[in-house]
Amino acid sequence: MSGSRITALGHYQPARVLTNDDLAGLVDTSDEWIRRRTGIATRRIAAPDESVTDLATAAAGKALAASGLQPSDIGLVTVATCTAMDRCPSTAAQVAARLGIPSAVAYDLNNGCAGFTTALAGADHAVRAGAARHALVIGAEKMSDVTDWSDRSTCVLLGDGAGAAVVSADEQAGIGPVAWGSDPTRGNAVRLQGDWHPHFAQEGQTVFRWVTAHLPEIARDACARAGLTPADLAGVVTHQANLRIIEAVVRQLGLSEDTVIATDVVDSGNTSAASVPLALSKLTERREVPAGAPVLLLAFGGGLSWAGQVVACP
Known part of the structure; x- marks a missing residue:
């Protein structure tokens, strides 16, 4: 295979x-x-x-x-x-x-x-x-x-x-090459540090500025690695951190008017590492995107880390 x-x-x-x-x-x-x-x-x-x-x-x-x-x-x-x-x-x-x-x-x-x-x-x-x-x-x-x-x-x-x-x-690649990396100079922008029961903390404005400035280019990179452009995408599932961040990012991508944007954050809040698979599972359960159609998965978080790839919708 x-x-x-x-x-x-x-x-x-x-x-x-x-x-x-x-x-x-x-x-x-x-x-x-x-x-x-x-x-x-x-x-x-x-x-x-x-x-x-x-x-x-x-x-x-x-x-x-x-x-x-x-x-x-x-x-x-x-x-x-x-x-x-x-x-x-x-x-x-x-x-x-x-x-x-x-x-x-x-x-x-x-x-x-x-x-x-x-x-x-x-x-x-x-x-x-x-x-x-x-x-x-x-x-x-x-x-x-x-x-x-x-x-x-x-x-x-x-x-x-x-x-x-x-x-x-x-036999076919249904998961595209990953675009991933980190910016350790902003490692403390999202953090969960301390003892056995630490509290989540973040520098909200720092995260917002970084994500809206850099994530669109990372999204385009993930699409290019899969041989696509953002306009070819049937769906986009980003980390469900904040609806305002999602809106700011997708506005810059040049998506088709038919592209489905996951907004599970409205009902589920920010569930960290669970947010992308949770939103993708709901999107496919409702059959909002046809099986086999390209969907961009894209997430960012502590470290300041990111990873994303285009997948064929199951």
Whole structure:
């Protein structure tokens, strides 16, 4: 096989919905203030006893079932997360155990909000190199564990959830070459530092300026590596950080008027490494983009890191 492609997707979100009005009871904010600055209306919050492994397993189980594969077919499991409280065994190893995957390579990857697209590139490389025929790539976060609920600039943004993709060997390349990198001079712009229970923090204006200045060119690079232009895209799924950032980026891309733009951030908030697979899974579940059509995945996060690629919609 000369390529790989995403063959199935799955996602999971906790039952509890936290509204903007709910947050107005915690900090000095309002529904109007939050919507105007972020575009977010609601976000999902996991139960106290619901772990990152629980979220990841639920999403991965759905993706595995949708793929029609058996657990024994999976040769690689990777979980992108920055909020797992367990250091060892990895979340990926725990997911593999729960799903009955017998002997896959299993590891976690922490690249902040860019974690899923980074992990997807790694899985694509592994499959194309013959190290695995089928891989399970998961983005899962429990951001509520690391939220400072007294900081109105960040607590209004964050939510919990997970998304997963099955990546399989294919004669054609359904996952395009990755455009990735980092700007360590701005490494502290998004951070989760400290003890076992640190709080998420960011320099919001620094992130906004960097993303709106640089992400459009990174998007064009990812498209060019896949032999496309942004106008050829059927869909765009960026990291769901803030609706205003998404709008500012896509305005610069020269997209077709028919291109579908994922805006799951409105309902789910910023779910870090889970945001891209969560939004992509919902987009395909609703069949907003035809199977096989090109979709740009693009994420940025702590480090200041980025990773993106064009994929064939499953």
